[in-house]
Amino acid sequence: MRYALMMIAGEPEPGQVKEELIATMQAAFNKYAHDLHAAGVLVSADILTPSSTATTLSMRDGRATIQDGPYAATKEQLAGVFLIEVPDLDAALAWAEACPGAHYGHIELRPSALTVRDGQWRPPH
Incomplete structure (x- = not known):
C-alpha cells in the first residue's frame, strides 16, 4: 500500500533554532x-x-x-511529506516512528486512494 507520512509541526520564528540543532536535524533527515x-x-x-x-x-x-x-490559521502547519510504499499500516507506522519529525511534531499517516501511473488514475497497488 502507498502511504503519505505528513509531518505536522509548529514553525519556529527565524533565528529561534540554534544552528547546531538545525545541522543535527538535517543529518537525521538525511539518514531517514x-x-x-x-x-x-x-x-x-x-x-x-x-x-x-x-x-x-x-x-x-x-x-x-x-x-x-496557508488556508488554516493554526500554530501547526504541514512541514513535509514522505510518500512510501509498504505492505500494510503496521509497516507504515514503523517508518513513521523512525521519522525525525515525530520528535518535535506529529506524523499523520494516510493511505493513498488513487495514484497517477502512465498518465491514468489507478489504485496505488
Missing part, C-alpha cells in the same frame, strides 16, 4: 531518507518551506481567489 531508499519503500519526499511562503487558491463561480499564506 537514505534508510527509506535503501529499504526500497521511498516513492518521494519533500520538506516544505515555511507556511509564510504559501499561496492559497480557490475557485468560486469561475473565478480564482488567491490568498497569501
